[in-house]
Amino acid sequence: MSELTRLSAAEIARRVQAREVSSVEVTRAHLDRIEAVDGGLNAFLHVDREVALAAAEAVDAEIAAGTVRGPLAGVPVAIKDNVATSDMPTTCASHILDGWRPPYDATVVRRLRDGGLVPLGKTNLDEFAMGGSNENSAFGPVRNPWDASRVSGGSSGGSATATAAGETPLAIGSDTGGSIRQPGAFTGIVGVKPTYGTVSRYGLVAFSSSLDQIGSFGRSVLDAALLHEVIGGHDPNDQTSIDAPLPPVVEAAYAGARGDLAGVRVGVVRELSGEGNQPGVLAAFTDAVRVLTDLGADVVEVDCPSFTYAVPAYYLIAPSEASSNLARFDAMRYGLRIGDDGSHSTDEVMSLTREAGFGPEVKRRIMIGTHALSAGAYDALYGKAQKARTLIVRDFAAAFEYCDVLVSPTVPVTAFPLGERVDDPVAMYLADLCTIPTNLAGNAALSVPCGVSADDGLPVGLQIMAPALADDRAYRVAAAYELARDTSSGTPFAETIPEPAVLETTS
Amino acid sequence: MSDITRSDVAHLARLARLAVTDDELDVFSGQIDAILDTLGRVSDIPDDVPPTSHVAPLTNVLRPDEPAPSLSREAALAGAPEAEEGRFRVPRILGESQ
Numbered sequence: 001m002s003e004l005t006r007l008s009a010a011e012i013a014r015r016v017q018a019r020e021v022s023s024v025e026v027t028r029a030h031l032d033r034i035e036a037v038d039g040g041l042n043a044f045l046h047v048d049r050e051v052a053l054a055a056a057e058a059v060d061a062e063i064a065a066g067t068v069r070g071p072l073a074g075v076p077v078a079i080k081d082n083v084a085t086s087d088m089p090t091t092c093a094s095h096i097l098d099g100w101r102p103p104y105d106a107t108v109v110r111r112l113r114d115g116g117l118v119p120l121g122k123t124n125l126d127e128f129a130m131g132g133s134n135e136n137s138a139f140g141p142v143r144n145p146w147d148a149s150r151v152s153g154g155s156s157g158g159s160a161t162a163t164a165a166g167e168t169p170l171a172i173g174s175d176t177g178g179s180i181r182q183p184g185a186f187t188g189i190v191g192v193k194p195t196y197g198t199v200s201r202y203g204l205v206a207f208s209s210s211l212d213q214i215g216s217f218g219r220s221v222l223d224a225a226l227l228h229e230v231i232g233g234h235d236p237n238d239q240t241s242i243d244a245p246l247p248p249v250v251e252a253a254y255a256g257a258r259g260d261l262a263g264v265r266v267g268v269v270r271e272l273s274g275e276g277n278q279p280g281v282l283a284a285f286t287d288a289v290r291v292l293t294d295l296g297a298d299v300v301e302v303d304c305p306s307f308t309y310a311v312p313a314y315y316l317i318a319p320s321e322a323s324s325n326l327a328r329f330d331a332m333r334y335g336l337r338i339g340d341d342g343s344h345s346t347d348e349v350m351s352l353t354r355e356a357g358f359g360p361e362v363k364r365r366i367m368i369g370t371h372a373l374s375a376g377a378y379d380a381l382y383g384k385a386q387k388a389r390t391l392i393v394r395d396f397a398a399a400f401e402y403c404d405v406l407v408s409p410t411v412p413v414t415a416f417p418l419g420e421r422v423d424d425p426v427a428m429y430l431a432d433l434c435t436i437p438t439n440l441a442g443n444a445a446l447s448v449p450c451g452v453s454a455d456d457g458l459p460v461g462l463q464i465m466a467p468a469l470a471d472d473r474a475y476r477v478a479a480a481y482e483l484a485r486d487t488s489s490g491t492p493f494a495e496t497i498p499e500p501a502v503l504e505t506t507s
Numbered sequence: 508m509s510d511i512t513r514s515d516v517a518h519l520a521r522l523a524r525l526a527v528t529d530d531e532l533d534v535f536s537g538q539i540d541a542i543l544d545t546l547g548r549v550s551d552i553p554d555d556v557p558p559t560s561h562v563a564p565l566t567n568v569l570r571p572d573e574p575a576p577s578l579s580r581e582a583a584l585a586g587a588p589e590a591e592e593g594r595f596r597v598p599r600i601l602g603e604s605q
Contacts, residue, residue: 197563309549312549
């Protein structure tokens with residue numbers, strides 16, 4: 001691995017902007033890295049060397065002429081393939097959109113380009129972001145760089161694995177029920193779900209509109225914060241975009257790295273931090289909480305009894321919204337069309353196309369959503385799920401009266417073996433236990449690595465949750481923890497991510 | 508307990524415009540039944556709790572009604588499965604007998 005692919009985004013930016021190294025050299029090093037390892041990992045669905053190098057060259061020319069577009073100018077970035085890009089396909093890892101090129105850039109993509117970042121390509125995901133293992137991709141699962149026989153997590157598995165494996169220093173993901181934080185935890189990197197409405201979703205292919213949120217991945221808290229500030233802020237093109245200043249997340253990351261959490265009240269969520277976790281996960285989490293205490297934080301236990309409704313409420317609300325959102329894939333305006341041979345009506349062509357174009361998990365969720373919204377089931381299912389949401393919002397509000405942030409393990413388990421849960425959707429859904437409450441309440445949360453599980457040597461995530469529009473609190477605590485973790489072990493955690501074994505690739 | 512049958516799933520698939528196969532009906536009816544059993548826990552929640560449909564602190568987001576450029580016809584049709592005379596071409600809407 002080239003030294004350049006080990007550097008943090010902050011360090012790449014510093015060197016490129018000081019003209020110690022060119023963005024072309026950095027971009028080429030990452031493209032070479034993708035070529036070397038991605039055959040085995042399958043993190044990318046699309047990479048265009050020429051386009052990436054041309055973008056890097058343009059940034060170098062600007063810097064040479066004295067213009068630096070932003071703090072991350074010259075730094076490569078990978079983009080989840082459910083975010084619209086005008087110069088690259090956007091497939092949502094679904095056959096129904098195979099090869100589709102959007103006619104416009106998502107707002108976050110435009111902000112990346114405006115900030116001088118260099119898009120490397122589009123990353124793999126669970127089809128339409130529905131899943132927690134990346135095994136629902138129509139283009140094959142993503143493998144975990146820590147152990148290629150295990151899942152990357154999902155749905156932003158490609159972005160997480162690409163960042164962990166040094167194929168990119170930064171990546172964009174989307175998080176509807178944990179799809180940034182969970183793969184971040186499984187691959188040993190930082191993953192952030194910002195406050196709902198603070199990063200524009202214009203150009204994000206909609207899955208569950210009341211929950212979807214775009215966010216950032218990095219191998220350090222500061223890197224994730226730097227990317228967050230590039231993509232965040234109000235956007236009139238997104239009707240759910242909040243017209244308020246973005247919380248000062250970069251400043252908070254620097255403040256946290258001063259290593260003092262005196263006066264910060266941290267609540268351990270009892271319902272998420274007990275016996276339901278694997279022993280190695282619980283041990284790593286308990287150690288992390290002890291570190292927070294050592295840093296001066298005031299740690300208390302809090303009860304959030306309604307969080308036990310989060311998984312059922314989520315798996316009613318998200319499929320209901322998905323069944324409506326995915327109605328747009330009607331074989332008429334874009335994407336696949338099957339059976340248009342003169343013998344089938346429009347209605348039949350829609351049904352044949354959707355049958356051929358969607359994978360099993362997407363079909364299951366569309367049908368569950370259709371059921372939950374039907375006249376006979378609406379009150380008992382969708383209506384009750386919305387009431388559960390109220391209770392979860394109230395639990396958060398009560399907990400945040402006493403606490404600045406709440407913590408839990410990000411996922412109750414470590415990355416599981418490929419294939420283990422494919423035929424058991426209920427088991428798959430339970431892995432989202434700790435991450436879903438934040439989406440339902442619309443507040444902010446991130447996952448920061450807290451060592452490895454003694455059970456299997458795989459990474460564990462510490463989830464830090466903050467109130468809406470107080471994302472900076474989570475960053476401050478995460479940055480303080482990260483520094484203490486690395487100081488105590490003597491090696492930055494990112495440098496302990498193993499080199500992915502050269503895998504046999506099957507075509 | 509939920510009691511989703513094979514014919515219920517066939518009905519849902521028809522509503523959702525999914526031409527599912529017989530084999531899929533067998534698999535999906537078992538899985539959806541098991542999933543709904545798990546999700547049914549929400550029925551414990553008292554009826555007097557108000558619902559929350561979204562958490563954005565926003566209502567009726569408006570903007571001035573000013574003309575602005577939109578997608579060109581060419582760009583809008585670029586991804587269409589079939590286009591004809593500057594329009595989306597669709598299969599027939601009515602059945603043979605209509």
